[in-house]
Amino acid sequence: MQYKKAGTEFKLVDAMLVIMMIVPIVLAILMKVLFIPVGEGIEITGAHVYTVLNMPVSDLPISEAQVNSLAVLISILFLCLYMTHGIRAHVYTKRAVLAEWAVEKIEGLVKENMGDYFMGFAPFIGAILLLSAFSSLSSLVGLFAPTSDLNVVAGWAILVFILITYYKLKCGPWYYIKGFMEPIPLMLPMNIIGEIATPVSMTLRHYGNILSGTVISILLASALQAASNLVFGNLPGILGSFPFFRVGIPAVLSIYFDLFSGCLQAFIFSMLTMLYVSTSFPMEEYMRRKSLKEKNN
Amino acid sequence: MQSLDIISINIWQIVVSLLNLVILFFIVKKVLFEPVKKMIAEREAMAQSIITEANETLDQAKEQKTLYDTKIAAAHDEADAIIKKAVARADHRSDVIIENAQEKADGILRQAKIDAELEQKKAEEGIRREIVDLSSVLTKKMLKREINEADHREMIDEFLQDIGEIS
Incomplete structure (x- = not known):
């Protein structure tokens, strides 16, 4: 087994990938710094809008959420490229082992929650996990977390809803409609509401959790500012206006609201996706029809 | 600069967000999952080839072992047969030698007997x-005359014959 030391070219490509991983995030930060004026006092608003594109039906505002999610997307693309760069059997680099571990973990999760039939979902679940987690974690570098914008999460939830409906329709439209009249036809409106509630609840859960973290962080920061002014306000010069309480304390809360909550919501969202999609698919009925069809042929 | 509610x-x-997720799905699939799975498959194939090779070698070794076992057993049999043959031949030869010796001894004994008898005679x-000489001398001296x-x-022989018959 020959082991070749990484060549200069390989290292150059590596460095390029790492730089390309960081550049979109840096650009997003730069855009925020350049175009968004520093707010005065407490303000809890949605994403800032850079520009508005004219589109049919309704205009498309290019907001922070859009820009940041695109930045995260590009960053993840180069992260994936970096992880699998030069991946080969019998060459064990740290990143290859990490990539393998991640892939096997996600596949194990999908297998456990969805079964063998849905193994094709593994990259999708991986994509949701990566996009959601990195979007939420982008607030760590001072960006507006795309996941605290309702529209971003709604897009994902609607995609999941489309998948759910697609798998429900696999046994034909009549079977799908009949599913709404169970256990009794009187339950039809309730079932329809329940069906629509799925993406709505998924959206609001994710979006609400991330946004509430941001809101609490802002409120806490301003409260600490006020407390600091109250206690140290009488000190002379710059000491009186320096917010001592805002040093350190918000960071502890940030561990929960940004780091933990962000990863947890990503996990919950992907978990719910797996469960909804796998339970929506009437496996037995589908297999029965399939075998019947095969018998007829 | 305005901001959204x-x-x-x-x-x-x-729609943009939805498409982003779809795009990321393809990215993750093509860039992360497929190379990793390819690598895993490659490694599995490698391990499989090593295992089959080892199994083949083991089979060969077993085959050779049985071959050598049979060969050794055959050699043992052969050795036994050779020893048996040698022993039989040695036995036969010793018999012959003993017989010869016996015959010789018998011959010697017989010869000795004959010799002894001859000597006795x-x-x-x-x-x-x-x-006869003694008695003739004695009688010559006693009779002091020529006879x-x-x-x-003749007379003494007759006499001795008588003695021989008595004794």
Whole structure:
């Protein structure tokens, strides 16, 4: 087994990938710094809008959420490229082992929650996990977390809803409609509401959790500012206006609201996706029809 | 610079976000999952080839072992047969030798007996002659006269015959 030391070219490509991983995030930060004026006092608003594109039906505002999610997307693309760069059997680099571990973990999760039939979902679940987690974690570098914008999460939830409906329709439209009249036809409106509630609840859960973290962080920061002014306000010069309480304390809360909550919501969202999609698919009925069809042929 | 409300729904933003996720799905699939799975498959194939090779070698070793076992067993049999043959031949030869020796000994014994008998006869003859001579001398001296030696001899022989018959 020959082991070749990484060549200069390989290292150059590596460095390029790492730089390309960081550049979109840096650009997003730069855009925020350049175009968004520093707010005065407490303000809890949605994403800032850079520009508005004219589109049919309704205009498309290019907001922070859009820009940041695109930045995260590009960053993840180069992260994936970096992880699998030069991946080969019998060459064990740290990143290859990490990539393998991640892939096997996600596949194990999908297998456990969805079964063998849905193994094709593994990259999708991986994509949701990566996009959601990195979007939420982008607030760590001072960006507006795309996941605290309702529209971003709604897009994902609607995609999941489309998948759910697609798998429900696999046994034909009549079977799908009949599913709404169970256990009794009187339950039809309730079932329809329940069906629509799925993406709505998924959206609001994710979006609400991330946004509430941001809101609490802002409120806490301003409260600490006020407390600091109250206690140290009488000190002379710059000491009186320096917010001592805002040093350190918000960071502890940030561990929960940004780091933990962000990863947890990503996990919950992907978990719910797996469960909804796998339970929506009437496996037995589908297999029965399939075998019947095969018998007829 | 305006900013959106906390809750603002925009259909295009939703579509863009949805498409982002779809794009990321393909990215993750093509860039992360497929190379990793290819690598895993490659490694599995490698391990499989090593295992089959080891199994083949093991089978060969087993085959050779049985071959050598049979060969060794055959060699043992052969050795036994050779030893048996040698022992039989040695036995036979020793029998022959003993027989020969016996015969020789018998011959020697017989010869000795014959010799002894001959010697005895010779001795008897000698003794007889001596006795005859002695008695003739004695009688010559006693009678102090010349007598026919031939007659005497005849007479003494007769006498000795008698003695021989008695004894």
